[in-house]
Amino acid sequence: xxxxxxxxxxxxxxxxxxxxxxxxxxxxxxxxxxxxxxxxxxxxxxxxxxxxxxxxxxxxxxxxxxxxxxxxxxxxxxxxxxxxxxxxxxxxxxxxxxxxxxxxxxxxxxxxxxxxxxxxxxxxxxxxxxxxxxxxxxxxxxxxxxxxxxxxxxxxxxxxxxxxxxxxxxxxxxxxxxxxxxxxxxxxxxxxxxxxxxxxxxxxxxxxxxxxxxxxxxxxxxxxxxxxxxxxxxxxxxxxxxxxxxxxxxxxxxxxxxxxxxxxxxxxxxxxxxxxxxxxxxxxxxxxxxxxxxxxxxxxxxxxxxxxxxxxxxxxxxxxxxxxxxxxxxxxxxxxxxxxxxxxxxxxxxxxxxxxxxxxxxxxxxxxxxxxxxxxxxxxxxxxxxxxxxxxxxxxxxxxxxxxxxxxxxxxxxxxxxxxxxxxx
Amino acid sequence: xxxxxxxxxxxxxxxxxxxxxxxxxxxxxxxxxxxxxxxxxxxxxxxxxxxxxxxxxxxxxxxxxxxxxxxxxxxxxxxxxxxxxxxxxxxxxxxxxxxxxxxxxxxxxxxxxxxxxxxxxxxxxxxxxxxxxxxxxxxxxxxxxxxxxxxxxxxxxxxxxxxxxxxxxxxxxxxxxxxxxxxxxxxxxxxxxxxxxxxxxxxxxxxxxxxxxxxxxxxxxxxxxxxxxxxxxxxxxxxxxxxxxxxxxxxxxx
Numbered sequence: 001x002x003x004x005x006x007x008x009x010x011x012x013x014x015x016x017x018x019x020x021x022x023x024x025x026x027x028x029x030x031x032x033x034x035x036x037x038x039x040x041x042x043x044x045x046x047x048x049x050x051x052x053x054x055x056x057x058x059x060x061x062x063x064x065x066x067x068x069x070x071x072x073x074x075x076x077x078x079x080x081x082x083x084x085x086x087x088x089x090x091x092x093x094x095x096x097x098x099x100x101x102x103x104x105x106x107x108x109x110x111x112x113x114x115x116x117x118x119x120x121x122x123x124x125x126x127x128x129x130x131x132x133x134x135x136x137x138x139x140x141x142x143x144x145x146x147x148x149x150x151x152x153x154x155x156x157x158x159x160x161x162x163x164x165x166x167x168x169x170x171x172x173x174x175x176x177x178x179x180x181x182x183x184x185x186x187x188x189x190x191x192x193x194x195x196x197x198x199x200x201x202x203x204x205x206x207x208x209x210x211x212x213x214x215x216x217x218x219x220x221x222x223x224x225x226x227x228x229x230x231x232x233x234x235x236x237x238x239x240x241x242x243x244x245x246x247x248x249x250x251x252x253x254x255x256x257x258x259x260x261x262x263x264x265x266x267x268x269x270x271x272x273x274x275x276x277x278x279x280x281x282x283x284x285x286x287x288x289x290x291x292x293x294x295x296x297x298x299x300x301x302x303x304x305x306x307x308x309x310x311x312x313x314x315x316x317x318x319x320x321x322x323x324x325x326x327x328x329x330x331x332x333x334x335x336x337x338x339x340x341x342x343x344x345x346x347x348x349x350x351x352x353x354x355x356x357x358x359x360x361x362x363x364x365x366x367x368x369x370x371x372x373x374x375x376x377x378x379x380x381x382x383x384x385x386x387x388x389x390x391x392x393x394x395x396x397x398x399x400x401x402x403x404x405x406x407x408x409x410x411x412x413x414x415x416x417x418x419x420x421x422x423x424x425x
Numbered sequence: 426x427x428x429x430x431x432x433x434x435x436x437x438x439x440x441x442x443x444x445x446x447x448x449x450x451x452x453x454x455x456x457x458x459x460x461x462x463x464x465x466x467x468x469x470x471x472x473x474x475x476x477x478x479x480x481x482x483x484x485x486x487x488x489x490x491x492x493x494x495x496x497x498x499x500x501x502x503x504x505x506x507x508x509x510x511x512x513x514x515x516x517x518x519x520x521x522x523x524x525x526x527x528x529x530x531x532x533x534x535x536x537x538x539x540x541x542x543x544x545x546x547x548x549x550x551x552x553x554x555x556x557x558x559x560x561x562x563x564x565x566x567x568x569x570x571x572x573x574x575x576x577x578x579x580x581x582x583x584x585x586x587x588x589x590x591x592x593x594x595x596x597x598x599x600x601x602x603x604x605x606x607x608x609x610x611x612x613x614x615x616x617x618x619x620x621x622x623x624x625x626x627x628x629x630x631x632x633x634x635x636x637x638x639x640x641x642x643x644x645x646x647x648x649x650x651x652x653x654x655x656x657x658x659x660x661x662x663x664x665x666x667x668x669x670x671x672x673x674x675x676x677x678x679x
C-alpha cells in the first residue's frame with residue numbers, strides 16, 4: 001500500500017516533470033519572442049555546413065514595358081543552387097517583402113543544398129520585383145491570385161532549368177506569408193499536377209493574413225505617440241544603440257554586437273517589438289509604392305504622373321512608411337477587388353485571405369505540414385488551437401523561437417530536412 | 426584613380442551648376458492629387474538628417490554608377506575573380522592597403538594622433554620590408570591594428586561640416602567634404618609619385634601608372650560587395666544615403 005502510494009506520487013510528479021523535460025531538452029536559448037525574432041540563432045548553434053554554396057541569381061525576363069522609375073528592373077529575379085546529380089528539387093517562397101536573396105532564404109538554401117536538394121527560391125509576391133514582373137494584377141495580398149502567379153512563375157522557371165538538372169521529385173516550402181502561400185500553391189498543384197509535390201512545409205505561417213498583419217501593426221501602438229511618431233521612435237532607438245556601440249569595444253555592427261546589446265537590455269521589450277513593426281513597415285512601403293506606380297492607383301503618387309529617374313521619391317517613401325498595411329488594405333486593396341466584383345464585402349474578402357478558406361484540403365492532404373512556435377506573435381492562441389485541430393500530428397510546435405528566430409537552430413533544421421526525406425509524419 | 430578624381434569632381438560640380446536641382450513633389454497642372462501626401466505626416470521627426478539639396482544630380486549619378494558597374498566593373502571584377510587565384514588577390518589588396526598607409530600616416534599627424542601615426546609608420550615599414558613591398562601583412566600578425574585616416578577625417582577634426590550628400594561618379598556615396606578629402610589625398614599621392622618617380626627609368630611610366638590605377642580600381646570594387654539596385658527596393662537610394670551617413674558616424678566612434 002505504501003509502495004503503491006509512493007509510486008502513484010512518483011507518477012504524478014513525473015507527469016509535469018516529463019512535460020517540462022520536453023521543453024527543457026529544446027535548447028534554443030532566447031526566451032523572449034521579440035528578441036528571438038530579431039537575433040535569430042547564434043552562429044555556434046546553427047548546423048555546421050562545409051563547402052561553398054553555389055548560389056546563382058537568375059532572371060526570368062518579362063516583356064512588360066516598365067515605368068521609367070523601375071529602369072533597373074530586367075525581370076523577375078530568382079535564385080538557384082543546383083546539385084550536379086539527380087536529386088529532389090525544392091521550391092522556396094520568401095516571406096512578406098522578402099527577395100529571393102533574403103537572409104532566411106539564403107539560410108534555408110544553404111542547409112537544403114547541403115542536405116542534397118536542388119533549390120529554387122522565389123521572392124515574395126509582396127516584393128516589388130514580383131509586383132512589377134510577375135503579378136497579373138500588380139495588387140499583392142490576394143492569396144489565391146498570388147498563388148496562381150507563383151505557380152505560373154514556377155512553371156516558367158522549371159522550363160528554363162529542366163535541361164540543366166535531373167530531378168527525382170518536387171517539394172515546396174515557404175516561411176511566414178510565403179508559408180501561407182505555399183498551402184494555396186499546393187492546392188493548385190493538386191489540380192494541375194505539373195510538380196505533384198511530395199511534401200509541402202509551411203514555416204511559421206500566418207493563418208489569417210489580416211489578423212497576423214494587424215498583430216504586427218499593433219506593436220507600433222505601444223511606442224510613445226503611436227505609429228504616427230515612428231520616425232522619432234526610430235531615431236531614439238538608433239541613438240541608444242549608437243551610444244552602446246560607442247561605449248563598448250565592438251568591431252562592427254554584427255551578431256556579436258546585437259547579442260551584447262540584448263544581454264545588456266539596452267532596449268525595452270516594447271521598443272524591440274516596435275522595431276519589428278518598423279522593419280515590416282519598410283517592406284510594406286516598397287510594396288505600396290510599387291503597386292501604386294504599376295496600377296496608376298493614385299494612392300501615394302498622382303495618377304497621371306510619369307516619374308523620372310532623377311525625381312525625388314523621398315516624400316513617397318515617407319508617406320508610404322506612415323501608411324499601415326491596414327490602410328493599404330482598407331483604402332486600396334478592398335476597393336480594387338470590389339471594383340472587379342461588385343457587392344463583395346470587406347469581411348468576405350478577409351475570409352478568403354485565410355487558411356480557413358481551404359481548410360478541407362489542409363485537413364485531408366497528408367503531404368502538408370506546419371512548423372511554428374508557441375510564442376510566434378503573428379498567431380493568436382485560438383489560431384494555434386485551430387492549427388492543432390486541423391493539422392493534428394502534422395503540426396510541429398516548438399516552445400519558443402518567436403517568429404522564425406529558431407529557423408536556423410540545428411534541431412529545427414534537422415527536423416525540417418527529416419520531414420522532407422520521410423514519407424510519413 | 427585619384428588624379429582622375431579631381432577631374433571628376435570638377436566635372437560633376439560643373440554639371441551641378443548647369444542642371445540645378447531636380448525633384449518634383451508639388452502637383453503639376455493637370456495632375457490629380459493622390460489619396461495620401463506627405464503633408465499628413467509632417468508632425469513626425471525626420472529620420473535621415475542627411476542634407477541632400479543635389480538629389481536630382483545624385484540620383485542621376487547613382488544611375489550612372491549602376492550602368493558603369495553593369496557594363497564595365499562587374500564583368501571585369503568577375504573575370505578578375507575567376508582568373509586570379511585567391512592568394513594573389515589578397516596580395517594585391519595588401520599591396521594597395523600598404524600604399525594607403527601613407528595617407529593614414531600624414532592624416533594622423535595632421536590630426537595630432539601620435540599613437541596612430543607611429544603604429545601606421547611601423548606597419549608601413551614592416552610590411553614594405555618583411556612583407557615584400559606590401560604583398561603580405563605581417564604587421565597585423567604582430568598586433569598592430571590597421572588604422573584608417575583620410576583627409577575627410579582631418580577636415581572633421583578641424584571642425585569642417587560634412588556638407589551636402591554627394592554621389593560621385595564611380596566612387597559612389599560621399600559628402601562634399603569627403604569628396605574634397607579624396608581630392609586632397611589624391612593630389613598628395615600624385616605629388617609623392619611625381620617626386621619619387623618609381624617607374625621613370627622603365628620607359629613605360631605612363632603605361633605602368635595607368636595599369637596600377639586600373640588594378641587598384643578593380644581591387645577596390647572586388648572588395649566592395651555592394652551592388653547598385655541589387656536590393657530591388659524602390660527606395661534603395663534613401664536607404665543607402667542613410668546607411669552611408671550612419672557608417673561614417675560609427676567609423677568615427679571606433
